[in-house]
Amino acid sequence: NAGVMQNPRHLVRRRGQEARLRCSPMKGHSHVYWYRQLPEEGLKFMVYLQKENIIDESGMPKERFSAEFPKEGPSILRIQQVVRGDSAAYFCASSPGYTDTQYFGPGTRLTVL
Amino acid sequence: GQNIDQPTEMTATEGAIVQINCTYQTSGFNGLFWYQQHAGEAPTFLSYNVLDGLEEKGRFSSFLSRSKGYSYLLLKELQMKDSASYLCAVRDLSGGYNKLIFGAGTRLAVHP
Numbered sequence A: 001n002a003g004v005m006q007n008p009r010h011l012v013r014r015r016g017q018e019a020r021l022r023c024s025p026m027k028g029h030s031h032v033y034w035y036r037q038l039p040e041e042g043l044k045f046m047v048y049l050q051k052e053n054i055i056d057e058s059g060m061p062k063e064r065f066s067a068e069f070p071k072e073g074p075s076i077l078r079i080q081q082v083v084r085g086d087s088a089a090y091f092c093a094s095s096p097g098y099t100d101t102q103y104f105g106p107g108t109r110l111t112v113l
Numbered sequence B: 001g002q003n004i005d006q007p008t009e010m011t012a013t014e015g016a017i018v019q020i021n022c023t024y025q026t027s028g029f030n031g032l033f034w035y036q037q038h039a040g041e042a043p044t045f046l047s048y049n050v051l052d053g054l055e056e057k058g059r060f061s062s063f064l065s066r067s068k069g070y071s072y073l074l075l076k077e078l079q080m081k082d083s084a085s086y087l088c089a090v091r092d093l094s095g096g097y098n099k100l101i102f103g104a105g106t107r108l109a110v111h112p
Helices: none
Strands: A005-007 A010-013 A019-024 A031-037 A043-050 A053-056 A065-068 A075-079 A088-095 A108-112 B003-005 B009-013 B018-025 B029-037 B044-049 B053-057 B060-065 B070-075 B084-092 B099-102 B106-111
Touching (some): A019 A088, A019 A108, A031 A075, A043 A065, A043 A075, A043 B099, A075 A088, B009 B018, B018 B029, B018 B106, B029 B060, B029 B070
Parallel strands (some): A010 A108, B009 B106
Antiparallel strands (some): A005 A019, A031 A043, A031 A088, A043 A053, B029 B044, B060 B070, B084 B099
16 A cells, blocks of 8 residues: 655746646555755644535635545645745645544655745 | 743653653644654654543653643663654644644653
8 A cells, every 4th residue: 555645756847937736645644744844943733624625724824725625536735826935844634534643754855945 | 921941951761651741822722733853853752632632652652731731751661772762742722723832852761
């Protein structure tokens, strides 16, 4: 059973460009969570999604950031008009139910030049 | 509010025992997790406590006291590969949904 998949693993963007990060949860998991980790810091919750629904986006900046988890395909975290402060590791986690253990993907390391 | 505190760094010797403490304040506590994270890699699940007491799993044990808002991760027979960050995370239900709140992590360096 494959684990949580994220791609790309590394992404470089120039200021003002768009970044699209993808996450495929583990088989049988319908709950997806996105976290951001700045260097030398802990993981910060961004958004929690189920298929076709955003359940909790309280940790996501109101502007430039959006997330979706369509009926078919991976979950997408989209950052528009990236700025240098968006440089971080973005981790996706999935769980079978919302009370279950979350399992993390390998992360996407975003660098904004 | 929500607050999770753990030491920033610890060092220990190969073969020894180390205890990493975590204190938390949250209004909707619904369990505590420990994750291990090697540099540049994903966090991997180590343990979960929701009731008071000690959970043992091989060389790793985790303890929880809900009344004190306190947990620790105990690592025995330390190996060089245990050098990593250890993240304490509380599951919080106060917003109506289970959400993981992470501490900043404890960087453990194991020396020969």
